[in-house]
Amino acid sequence: MTTVELKNPGEDFEKLFTDKAKELMSRLEDNDLAGVVGLIQELQKVRDENLYQEIGRLTRGLHESIKKFKLDSGVNGAASDIDEANDGLAYVVDMTAKAANKTMDKVEDSLPLSQSISEGSDEINQQWQRFLNKELNPHEFRDLCKKITAFLKSTGTNTKKLNQNLNDILLAQDFQDLTGQVIQKVTKMVTDVEARLVNLVSMAGHVDQLTGMQHDEIKVEHEENNIDKGVGPQVNADELEDVASNQDDVDDLLSSLGF
Amino acid sequence: MTRLKLGIKVKPGHWEVALDKNMKILVVDDFSTMRRIIKNLLRDLGFTNTSEADDGNTALPMLQSGNFDFLVTDWNMPGMTGIELLKHVREDERLKDLPVLMVTAEAKRDQIVAAAQAGVNGYVIKPFTAAVLKEKIEKIFERAG
Numbered sequence: 001m002t003t004v005e006l007k008n009p010g011e012d013f014e015k016l017f018t019d020k021a022k023e024l025m026s027r028l029e030d031n032d033l034a035g036v037v038g039l040i041q042e043l044q045k046v047r048d049e050n051l052y053q054e055i056g057r058l059t060r061g062l063h064e065s066i067k068k069f070k071l072d073s074g075v076n077g078a079a080s081d082i083d084e085a086n087d088g089l090a091y092v093v094d095m096t097a098k099a100a101n102k103t104m105d106k107v108e109d110s111l112p113l114s115q116s117i118s119e120g121s122d123e124i125n126q127q128w129q130r131f132l133n134k135e136l137n138p139h140e141f142r143d144l145c146k147k148i149t150a151f152l153k154s155t156g157t158n159t160k161k162l163n164q165n166l167n168d169i170l171l172a173q174d175f176q177d178l179t180g181q182v183i184q185k186v187t188k189m190v191t192d193v194e195a196r197l198v199n200l201v202s203m204a205g206h207v208d209q210l211t212g213m214q215h216d217e218i219k220v221e222h223e224e225n226n227i228d229k230g231v232g233p234q235v236n237a238d239e240l241e242d243v244a245s246n247q248d249d250v251d252d253l254l255s256s257l258g259f
Numbered sequence: 260m261t262r263l264k265l266g267i268k269v270k271p272g273h274w275e276v277a278l279d280k281n282m283k284i285l286v287v288d289d290f291s292t293m294r295r296i297i298k299n300l301l302r303d304l305g306f307t308n309t310s311e312a313d314d315g316n317t318a319l320p321m322l323q324s325g326n327f328d329f330l331v332t333d334w335n336m337p338g339m340t341g342i343e344l345l346k347h348v349r350e351d352e353r354l355k356d357l358p359v360l361m362v363t364a365e366a367k368r369d370q371i372v373a374a375a376q377a378g379v380n381g382y383v384i385k386p387f388t389a390a391v392l393k394e395k396i397e398k399i400f401e402r403a404g
Contacts, residue, residue, distance in 0.1 A: 097290075097291070097292055100292040101291075101292060101295070104292070104295055104296070104299070108299070227342075227369055227370060227373050228340055228342050228343055229340065230334045230335030230336075230340055230341075230363070230364075230365050230370075231335075231365065231367065232335055232364060232365075233364035233366075233385070234364075234366050234367070237366060242367055242368045242369065243366050243367050243368065244366040244367075244368065244371060244384060245366075246384070247383065247384055247387065247391050249366075250366070250371055250382055250383075250384055253368060253371055253372070254371065254375055254382065257372065257375065259375040
């Protein structure tokens with residue numbers, strides 16, 4: 001009995017079995033029981049010999065994949081992909097917090113300036129209207145002039161400061177570029193890790209197929225739906241039925257329940 | 260024990276509650292930027308007597324000893340979540356009538372319903388506007404009268 005070298009193990013096994021099965025049937029019909037037993041032995045031999053080849057190949061492949069996975073962060077002191085991803089995300093949180101606070105600082109600085117311009121202008125306007133209606137006496141007019149002079153001066157200063165603040169706010173948004181880049185990197189890392197995991201699973205599946213091993217169905221335990229645990233912001237709220245997309249949705253829901 | 264100041268009697272049997280601008284408010288959120296935003300919004304509405312906590316765990320003792328009139332809290336916090344805080348508040352004899360407003364990104368229907376059933380007085384989802392915050396606060400104190 002010759003050893004059949006299979007070039008493409010997975011498919012070739014199947015083809016071989018199909019062909020041999022047909023031969024088996026025909027030998028059975030001819031009542032050639034010795035022939036049938038011989039065939040079965042032949043098939044077993046092919047399977048055994050090529051099984052070792054295939055498992056060897058797959059084991060090497062698995063080993064390589066695991067090495068590439070870099071799960072062990074102790075390897076040469078280099079950080080694993082997951083470590084890098086975590087660092088990246090921590091950076092994003094930090095940058096966005098800094099930008100938010102910087103922006104809020106500038107806004108808080110600007111509001112009183114704007115307020116001062118607004119109040120000053122209202123006050124002067126009152127007197128100005130009276131002036132236009134020829135209701136002001138000379139003394140009040142002089143008073144108005146003083147106020148206008150002071151107002152023009154302070155407004156000049158305030159608007160310069162306001163413009164400066166507005167520019168600073170604009171610049172503070174520069175975080176988006178950097179955080180955007182980091183997030184894209186992390187997305188890629190996550191996708192890579194997922195691809196490698198899928199590859200590992202598929203390889204393990206091949207081994208199972210060849211050895212005829214069967215595993216018990218692993219019951220995926222869904223994390224208990226504990227409603228007390230928050231799930232964070234909904235990214236695709238509009239597409240989900242059981243998620244409120246906006247405040248109106250929330251209000252409608254609550255009032256429909258009598259709250 | 261809420262310190263809702265009853266105001267003007269509008270007509271027989273109907274009380275309008277005047278929001279006491281001096282009422283003591285506790286703002287709870289694990290993100291300092293959000294606490295800052297809410298404090299600023301409250302200040303714009305005239306409420307300057309505000310304190311902060313970064314988690315349900317730190318907030319609860321503050322509430323128990325601090326004579327607060329109003330609690331504004333996030334849901335998702337690492338130690339004790341907002342809904343757990345709410346439940347503790349409702350279970351506490353001295354705090355059970357404390358008005359509570361949730362300001363949170365949690366928007367699943369089940370959660371909104373759970374919060375309402377746990378006794379929350381208002382529910383605002385993020386992102387929100389100053390107008391919404393104002394409206395909900397006014398609604399809470401108007402209704403409780």
